[in-house]
Amino acid sequence: MKRILLKLSGEALAGEKHTGFDEPTVTRVAEQVKQLAANGVEVGIVIGGGNFWRGRTSETIDRTRADQIGMLATVMNCIYVSEIFRSVGMKTQILTPFACGAFTKLFSKDRANKYFSKGMVCFFAGGTGHPYFSTDTATVLRAVEIEAEGIFLAKAIDGVYDSDPKINPSAVKYDEISIQEVIDQKLAVIDLTASIMCMENKMPMYVFGLNEENSIVKAVSGDFSGTKVFP
Secondary structure (H helix, E strand, C coil), X not given: CCEEEEEECHHHHCHHHCCCCCHHHHHHHHHHXXXXXHCCCEEEEEECCCCCCCCCCCCCCCHHHHHHHHHHHHHHHHHHHHHHHHHCCCCEEEEECCCCCCCCEECCHHXXXXXXXXXXXXXXXXXXXXXXXXXXXXXXXXXXXXXXXXXXXXXXXXXXXXXXXXXXXXXXXXXXXXXHHHHHCCCCCCCHHHHHHHHHCCCCEEEEECCCCCHHHHHHHCCCCCEEEEC
16 A cells, blocks of 8 residues: 555553553554555554543533544544654654644645655644544544555454454454444444444444554555454
8 A cells, every 4th residue: 555544542552551651552553654664654643642631521511512522532642653753763744724833734635645755654644624523534544545455454453343342252253244233233433423433434444453563564554353344
C-alpha cells in the first residue's frame, strides 16, 4: 500500500497503566511506522483520547463541552506521540481542524499532501472539530479525504469477535466480515456514523492487536492475523 490511515487507541498507548502514556509502547509504534516509511508507505495517524477522557463522564458537564475536552485530549496525545516519532528520527506534522496557536497547523488536504510528499508522518488531531462526532468518524473522514488505501485500527483486542472475548472466552474471531454485517450485528468496531461513511466510500478496514510484536508492519505488509472489514 502507498498511503494508509493508522488509528491508535489512546488506551492502548497508555499500556498497563490505562491512563497517560507508556513510552516503551509508543516507541515501539514509532519504530514500526519508521520501517513503513522507509519502505515508501505514507502514514497518516489519528489517536483517540481515551487515556485522558472518555465521553461525557458527568451529567453536570454539557455534551458539547465534554466533546471539546475529548478533542483537546487527542491534541495532547498527538503532540506527545509526534515527539516520540521525532526522537527515533522521523519528520512529523500535526494538523487540526481548529487553530491551536503555534502547536499545530490547520488541516487541509493540500497541506497534508504537501507534508506526505516531504516524507513526513501526518497526525490528524482534534477529531472533526465538532461535537457529537467521535474519533472513529474523524478517522474515516480523514482517510477518505487523503485517499488512503485502507484504515488500520490498532486496538487492545486482536480483531473483530462475535462477542466480547473479555467476557465470553468462547467468542469467535472473524478473519473477514462486511461493514454491513458489523452494523447488523452491532459489533461496535467503529460507531454507526463512521461505519456508514466507510460503506459509502468503499473504505476497507484492518483491525488488529497493537500489543502483538511488530503488528503494524505485519498488518500493512500483508502478514495479517486480525480481521479485514470490507465495505
